[in-house]
Amino acid sequence: MPHDHHDHLSPSGHPYRPDGDRPLTYWQQMEIAIRELLIEKGVTTAAEINAQINAMDARSPANGAAVVARAWTDPAFRADLLADASAASRAMGYDIGPMRLIAVENTADVHNVIVCTLCSCYPRNLLGLPPDWYKSRAYRSRTVKEPRNVLAEFGVTLPDRTTVRVHDSTADMRYIVIPARPGGTDGWSAGDLAPLVTRDSMIGTGLAKRPAV
Amino acid sequence: MGGTAAGPVPADQHDFALWEKRVDALMVITSGKGYFTVDGLRRVLEDMPPASFEQMSYYERWIASVNQNLVEAGVYTTAELANRMTAVAARGTTYGEAASD
Numbered sequence: 001m002p003h004d005h006h007d008h009l010s011p012s013g014h015p016y017r018p019d020g021d022r023p024l025t026y027w028q029q030m031e032i033a034i035r036e037l038l039i040e041k042g043v044t045t046a047a048e049i050n051a052q053i054n055a056m057d058a059r060s061p062a063n064g065a066a067v068v069a070r071a072w073t074d075p076a077f078r079a080d081l082l083a084d085a086s087a088a089s090r091a092m093g094y095d096i097g098p099m100r101l102i103a104v105e106n107t108a109d110v111h112n113v114i115v116c117t118l119c120s121c122y123p124r125n126l127l128g129l130p131p132d133w134y135k136s137r138a139y140r141s142r143t144v145k146e147p148r149n150v151l152a153e154f155g156v157t158l159p160d161r162t163t164v165r166v167h168d169s170t171a172d173m174r175y176i177v178i179p180a181r182p183g184g185t186d187g188w189s190a191g192d193l194a195p196l197v198t199r200d201s202m203i204g205t206g207l208a209k210r211p212a213v
Numbered sequence: 214m215g216g217t218a219a220g221p222v223p224a225d226q227h228d229f230a231l232w233e234k235r236v237d238a239l240m241v242i243t244s245g246k247g248y249f250t251v252d253g254l255r256r257v258l259e260d261m262p263p264a265s266f267e268q269m270s271y272y273e274r275w276i277a278s279v280n281q282n283l284v285e286a287g288v289y290t291t292a293e294l295a296n297r298m299t300a301v302a303a304r305g306t307t308y309g310e311a312a313s314d
Binding site for chain 1: 221
């Protein structure tokens with residue numbers, strides 16, 4: 001057997017991934033204790049907690065991409081979205097919660113990027129949970145101070161004439177970026193366009209993908 | 214935080230562990246039922262010293278804040294929490310789920 005000496009490889013030839021199991025930490029014990037107390041006191045139920053986790057897991061940037069793609073193809077919806085993104089997103093069937101959602105549109109002259117300097121406020125109802133870098137000190141502190149340098153680290157280099165607008169989110173007010181529609185997509189349907197809308201393009205740290213040539 | 218000197222934006226990403234999702238769910242559920250507000254969550258986080266942001270993970274800070282807010286709301290007492298955490302610890306160092314699950 002040629003692979004007998006590769007004890008760290010699985011039968012498929014890939015390295016085993018450690019389980020990452022560790023003894024419970026103090027904070028994990030606290031979570032268990034709080035969860036049990038809340039259930040015993042009738043504040044919530046195990047089923048409600050599971051349903052909330054499932055709802056959260058079901059949210060992904062595909063939701064936001066569907067909203068953006070519709071805005072690209074439906075001028076009336078685009079106007080509604082820019083006027084009241086919460087209401088327009090709800091009208092598409094997305095649960096936005098009580099927060100105010102504001103859509104900001106990238107154009108040939110303006111590039112928008114969102115950050116939460118306080119913590120991690122993010123349009124999670126349309127994009128899912130934020131990526132770790134969005135919550136990092138580096139992103140939060142530097143985006144408001146040197147946005148062009150941060151964008152360059154993400155591979156987005158903008159001409160000097162482009163205005164960069166940084167939007168600092170709060171708990172009650174979240175932003176989503178409507179990226180510029182890529183060229184070469186005239187006549188495309190919303191369904192065709194949605195796959196071009198990446199998560200990062202809706203944060204502003206990326207651009208929408210260009211159509212494959 | 215805004216404007217504080219910092220290095221490159223880290224590219225690392227981790228899969229959320231179940232316990233982290235549970236913390237998130239407990240926050241959404243209890244604040245949604247009016248036991249506290251997102252502002253209450255933020256207040257406790259902002260009262261934390263800078264070291265907490267170096268030494269605790271994101272959802273560790275969150276569960277600490279959720280706990281503080283629930284105690285302040287009178288949902289349970291610190292004594293109840295301490296007793297339950299002792300009981301949880303006594304079950305062992307792995308997730309020995311209670312009957313409530």
